[in-house]
Structures are given as structure tokens and as C-alpha cells.
Amino acid sequence: MRLNPVLEALGTYPFVRLDEAKAAAVARGIELIDFGIGEPREETPAFIRTALREALPEVSTYPKADGLPVLREAIARWVARRFGASLDPATQVVPTLGSKEAVFHMAELVGGEAVAVTTPGYPVGARGALFSGREVVELPLDAAGGWLPGLGAIPASTLSRLGLLWLNFPNNPTGAVAPLELLEQAAALAREHDFVLACDEAYSEIWLAGDAPVSGLQLSDITNVVVLNTLSKRSSMPGYRSGFIAGDPRLIAALKKYRPNVGVAPQEFVQLASVAAWDDEAHVDEVRARYREKRDLLWPALQDAGFANAGGDGTFFLWCQTPDGEDEEACAVRLLEHGIVCSPGSFFGPGGAGHVRFALVPTPEACAAAARRLKP
Template identity: 35%
Template sequence: MRAEIGYVPPPYPYDRLDELKPLADRHPGGLVDLSIGTPTDPPTAAVLAALGGSDSERGYPPSIGTPDLREAAANWCETRFGVQVDADAEVAATIGSKEFVAGLPHWLRLRSPERDTVLYPAVSYPSYTMGAELAGCRAVPVPADEHWSIRLDAISDADAERALVLWVNTPGNPAGGLDDLAAAARWGRERDVPVFSDECYAEFTWDGPPRTILTPADADTAAGARAEADGVVAVHSLSKRSNLAGVRVGFYAGDPELVHFLREVRKHAGFMVPGPAQAAAVAALSDQSHVAAQRDRYRSRLERLARIVGRFGPEPALPRGGFYLWAAAPDGDAWGFTRTLLSEAGILVSPGEFYGPSAASHVRVAAVLTNDVLDMVESRLA
């Protein structure tokens, strides 16, 4: 007799769009998929050379990251944010960022078994919720304000007492909000709740400079300040910054006790970034010019897409950060708007409910495809 299955995972959100895709078939060139933030621009030649010429294929790579990778990450934090982190004690590698986000509650539950709650932005990427669910934890969404920034004052004392972690995401996916990271760090320290800051879109911050939760309060980061890492961890990925989503490499940096704990459990679990990927990451983190070029591409595409989407509903405002448009659906019908954009323009977007019940009246539009593709979409509408 077959055993009864105790847990059935929900449908993967983006798989739910498959049945709608034929609506775009009537358009020349077919479907234009803007539903997922998959980079389409090429990595640099130096990164590809490092990926193919590292001579690191035969041996097991260090789970925590090679010394070169950790040093490159630390140098990048100082160059980009003006904060100094210890590459030996406060930095470690991840296989991209999604596995780290989804797996973190499981590891933290081992560290603090008396706690069972994951706090996360109510409008956010679904991995925060699923990480809690897969670890058998409570997933408690924290509301956003009118600017799509997290409202720390909305967290109850009861939930704070049970919290394993508070997630913040700046710039936010999907809505592009910017959180007060200093306030989030202070909130966590006052309540002894670790705060993890998902900063994988930091390079595409449009409203002011990029920011990190590691920045000390009132520090002169222009001169290079020692990171204020107590109780906080920043999470970064090269998927968006350097068009390396297929290589799967990122890093986390912050509180040395938390970093050490996570390093050790992840060693035992076998989490290792492949050696060639680590070499490619060193090359990518050592160059900022390709990121500046990518920023220009995304900014231009956001502006073009805002005009395209605005032909079918309210023209969306440009985000404060990230490369997604967060567009209000006419009459609040996100699925209806998704069908309209598919049938009338051949573009596929993501209904907001993928990112939480309170997001159900919007759609997310990823500015990832090239200008040639956007030219084709505009020609359909001419």
C-alpha cells in the first residue's frame, strides 16, 4: 500500500501562466515573455574567460567560497557601499540567492528551535513564504506603506517574540520599494531578531545611491567605515548584476556568529558553488563598467515599457529600484489585464497575486528583453 503523502507543494506560480501563452500566437514574432526576470544580455568576455579557464573542475570547491571570491566580495562591499567586512569571518558563498532565501528558515530553526515565525514583506517574491512553509514555520507577512516600503510598526509584539528572522528586500521585488534599512537593523537588535536583507537588486537603485543593511548609523561611508554587522546579514547575487543567473553564484555577509553558523551547517549539507562559477564571480565583482552599462539598458527599457503598458491602462510610474514595472490593473483585475496585454500586444506579465494577496490588483513587467524585441512590440501597436 502506498503511504499517504503528508505535504503537497503548491503549483509553481509561473507555471500557471502556461495556459495563457497561446493568446500571443497571432502576433508576428509570437510571445514576448516579460513575466520572469531572466537576464538576456551577455556577460563580459572576462567573466566567460574566467568561467572556462579556471582549471578548477576536478576538485571539490570550498563550501564557504574560495579566498579569492570572499576577498572580491569584501572589496566590492567597500567600493560600492563604503563598508568594510572581514572576508575571513563575515563572508560566505551561496548557490545564487534563491536557495539561500528558501533554505534559511530551516537552518535558523536548528539554531533557535523555540522560535517558529518568518517575517517578510507582504508584497514580495514568493521564496520568503515558501522557505517558511518548507521549514514547517509560520509565514507572517508585514504590510507595506504607500511607497511599497515595509512597515515595521505593523509587526505585533507576539510575532516578534516568535520570530526566527525578519526579511527585508531593497530594492524590492516586485514593486521597487526602498526600505529604511537602518530602522530594520535597529528593530532587530532591540528584539534579538536576526534581520536578513535581500539586496540582489542594489545595483539598480534609481532613487539615491545603492544601500546595504551593513552601513553603520551616521557613518562616513565615503571614507570606508567598518560594517555594523551585529544581528544583520546582507544577501547578494550576481544573477542580475552581471547577467549570470545560469551560473548560480552569490554571497552573504554580516554578523560573524550568524555567518559562522550558516557556513558550518551548509558545509554538512553539501552546498558548494562550483569552482568555475566562483572564478567567474571574482572577475565579475572586480569590474564595475559592465554594471554601469546594464543600468543604462534597464533604465531605457523601463521607460519604453511604461509607455507600452500605459496604452492599455494607467501608465505605471518608474520604480525606485529594480528593473520591474509595478503596474496597477484597470478595475483591479490583474488576470484580466494579463490576458489583455497578451492578446493585444503579445507580452506576458506576472499577475500580482504571485507576490502576495495584497498585491492582487497589480501586474509585474520585467524589463529584461532587448531593444530589438521592444521594437517588435511597438511595431505591433503602430
């Protein structure tokens, strides 16, 4: 059987490899506390679950690719409250099946020969680019400069070949937060060289300290700019797969033309539950407080075990330098033998060497137990 050579060349998805390692550890009798995959395990608020049940129809129909107007309007209301930005729900918003599918498919929508992604970074943007036949250009994040990309160092010859530039802030895996000035610089380059700036803001609501992160929707000019966000983290709804893309009306119109071909619209009962989620902020404050509690339980023990804080406060991730320059994969294997699962930084590209990521998704009780296991 002949398979797509891109699929064969990619090898196993990093977090599938992590699942395999966890299964082997469990088979050896090790009880795991899993900080590996950043999947929220908080209880979905009761009012959202109630909204879902009440929205279940007696007769099921296919959802429309452009989403329910009531959801687009709720998203626009949230953007106005949170970022002070005005969106036309009819022309500037499309609901998505979470954000991962939208990240993967974006390269199929735009022109250009290449897609730029940051390293370390979320791997799906690069994989979507490869499947769409594009070259992947890796932009290193500068650890000394707060894990931000040096946009001014990108050659004009590279910029002219781009169809898409991905920026993910607050950043996975580093937790870095970008200033609005960096997004303005990126948007200006996008307009000058006619590529799309796509801002993946999935973690915008889970900052652990400091001011609330900014959004690409706050830019003075959103021509050639789209922003992606999701309820998975904000509202503890990963299994609902509900997010959105918003921005330049030309890109939104193209998405409405493209998306009926791939069938990835969220179910309408999920969309209606999502309206309730976007319209409420009290539960988000509570979620954020729980992640801060878990950080405070785990972080002192990591420091005592020799890990150094290498990241920012923008997400529920702790991005750490390994003790004494230990190889990141060897470090992850060593911790796994003590029942603590983390993600090697190399999972996020070459820029992640020498680092590991802890996702603060276990319960506070589990975080406290992990802190005890880390003691010498």
C-alpha cells in the same frame, strides 16, 4: 505515496503556472514577448566568460562550503567600494549558489516560531519557512507610503516569536527603495527581540533613476543582520548561480556549519569567474544603461494603454496598476492574447492585487515591438 503535506498544500509555483500559460499561447500560434519572469537575458560580458573558461580544471573536485578565499576577498572589496562597509572575508562572507537557495534555506538555520515576509513580495522566503515548519507572518507593504512596511505596527508578541524577518529592497516586484533609517529600525528590532534581519539585495545595482540604493551592510551595528546579493542581475549571470551572504560573524559561522549538509557551494570555476565580475564596475554601468533604454521604450506605451505607474525606480521591473481596476490575472490573460507576457501581482501575495509586473528583460527591439502591440 505519501508526500510532504507542505508541498501538496502549496500547489504549483506561480511562475510554473505562467510557463504553462505561455506554452498554451505558443501552441495557438501566438508569438510572445516575455516580460514575465525576471531572468536577465543580457549577454554575459566576454571577460567573465573568458575567466570561466580559463578556470576550468582538468581534474574536478567538490567545492568547499565556505568558498574560495579569493572570492570572499573580492566580495569584501566590492562591498567596501560600493557601500563603504568593511567586512572580514574570513568570518563575515560566504559564497552561495545564487541567492534563491540561500533565501529558501535561511529559515532552517535560525530559531523562533515564525518568519516574517512582506506582501507583495518574492515568494521563496515564505516557502522556505513553510518547508522548515515555521509560521509565516505577512507584513503588508504600504502603497501610499512608497511600498515600505510599517515595522512600528508589528505587535511585540509577534516580534518575540520571530526567528527571521525578510526585507527585500530594492523590492521585487514593486521597485521600491528603502531608506537606511528603515533598515536601522528593523535591525534595532532584531537585536531587541533576538531574531535575524535578512536583507535580500539582489537588485541593488539595477536602479533606473535617483541615487544608488543603500545596503544593510551600511548599518551602524550589524549584529543579527545578514545581507544577500547575487551576480545574476548585476552582471547578467543568472545561469552561473553565484551570490553571497555577508554580515554578523555568528550567522556566518552557523552557515559554515549548516551548508556542508546541503551541498550548495558554487563550483570553483564559477567562483573564479565571479572574482572577475565583482572586481569590475564598467560592465555594470552598461547593463544599467540598457535597462533604462528599455524602460524608456516600453513605459510611454503602457501609460497610453491605461496602466499607471505604481512602483519605484529601484529595479528593472515596472510595477503597474491595471487599467480601470481590471483584475490582475484577467489583465495578464488579455495581454497574453496580444503576445505580451507579464506577471499578475497576485503571484507575489495578496498585496499585489490590482497590479501587474513587467520585467524589462527582452531586447530593446522586443520592447519597441511590445510598445507597438499595446497601441489601441
